Amino acid sequence: MVVGLPVAASAAPEAQCANPSGTYTGAVPWGQRLVDPARLWPLTRGAGQLVAVIGTGVDGLNGQFAPGQLEGGAGTESSDCDGRGTIAAGIVAAQPDPSTTFAGVAPGARLLPIRYTDSSSRDGGDPGALAGAIDTAVDRRAGVILVAVPAAFDSPALSGAVARARAEGSVVVSAASATQQGTRTYPTATTGVLAVGSVNPAGEPVQTEAGDYVGVAAPGAELVSTSAGAGGAVAHRFPVTDPGLAAAYVAGVAALVRAYHPELTGDQVLTRLTLTAHRPASGGHDPRLGWGVLDAYAAVSSTLPADAAPPGSVVSLGKGPAVVPAAAPVPASSDIAAGTIALAGVALAAAAGVAVAAVRRARKRGWRPSRFTP
Numbered sequence: 001m002v003v004g005l006p007v008a009a010s011a012a013p014e015a016q017c018a019n020p021s022g023t024y025t026g027a028v029p030w031g032q033r034l035v036d037p038a039r040l041w042p043l044t045r046g047a048g049q050l051v052a053v054i055g056t057g058v059d060g061l062n063g064q065f066a067p068g069q070l071e072g073g074a075g076t077e078s079s080d081c082d083g084r085g086t087i088a089a090g091i092v093a094a095q096p097d098p099s100t101t102f103a104g105v106a107p108g109a110r111l112l113p114i115r116y117t118d119s120s121s122r123d124g125g126d127p128g129a130l131a132g133a134i135d136t137a138v139d140r141r142a143g144v145i146l147v148a149v150p151a152a153f154d155s156p157a158l159s160g161a162v163a164r165a166r167a168e169g170s171v172v173v174s175a176a177s178a179t180q181q182g183t184r185t186y187p188t189a190t191t192g193v194l195a196v197g198s199v200n201p202a203g204e205p206v207q208t209e210a211g212d213y214v215g216v217a218a219p220g221a222e223l224v225s226t227s228a229g230a231g232g233a234v235a236h237r238f239p240v241t242d243p244g245l246a247a248a249y250v251a252g253v254a255a256l257v258r259a260y261h262p263e264l265t266g267d268q269v270l271t272r273l274t275l276t277a278h279r280p281a282s283g284g285h286d287p288r289l290g291w292g293v294l295d296a297y298a299a300v301s302s303t304l305p306a307d308a309a310p311p312g313s314v315v316s317l318g319k320g321p322a323v324v325p326a327a328a329p330v331p332a333s334s335d336i337a338a339g340t341i342a343l344a345g346v347a348l349a350a351a352a353g354v355a356v357a358a359v360r361r362a363r364k365r366g367w368r369p370s371r372f373t374p
Helices: 030-035 084-093 127-139 156-167 243-260 266-275 296-301 333-343 355-364
Strands: 050-055 110-115 144-147 171-175 194-199 214-219 223-226 236-240
Touching (some): 030 214, 030 223, 050 127, 084 110, 084 243, 127 144, 144 243, 194 266
Parallel strands (some): 050 144
């Protein structure tokens, strides 16, 4: 398996900034086919949502971001030498473009790029600086806060910033991206954060970080996304393997859920994302996959009580609410071109199953999501 890493994850000197692999023109990337955002765009593209991307900044000169899509002002960073922030931002909200098959999950959302660390910090930066970044996102009223580069350590300031974000109604999403056995990342392991595990195309966990705090899993290997250093062109990094990027897929879907269900609180959005995930083999919680692999269509379209209890809670034990995704809408004509490849070549529809088996079956049918039945 060929694994491509962002330039920032290599041993290159700090002065060497990220640069594109080229313009991606291959088949729709497997992670994008699994999430299948084009199927959701007739319902919502995430309009009205502000997603904070906290990490290394976001290069606003990539041509796949719409003019004005990146919010400016105090605390924002529209440059990204490291590259990881730009890759995560593209997964969240890159625009469909005729020159490429890659597109973000929620292209109607706006992005708030916040840098708290740089390429000199391979394991994330100072937790106090990360706390300040989260506070900035809350001050700017970000409904979804993606921690694209978690910190290796916790601090009272960081846990306090998370508590404030939660109290203000934001959904905080952070990747379980530690690759050394027994280690945790923060605020990933903090109460109230949607911690995201990652899988490769075979359905196998990418990260070693594990715990009862992991909520869901999403694609985190052999991915495609926007690249820093594009100079205004539509350009990409591929293939990229980084478990931290799984959280970007979940943040994009969280923006779609918030746009389609504006009445939900942040905690209720988190509950919906975990309730609708494809369950692991045990039917319960897996320490690396959480409550299962993200099911974007079910998360957005399913009819669920707003006050449904999260999986694993005392209230939900025994019998959870029925998860019934809505019938797929007919795409608008403007969506057909962007979604043609993603929706073509899929001959089998599968019932939801176990986490690894579900992903493997999804690969056989072209990674199109199935409906979930608990």
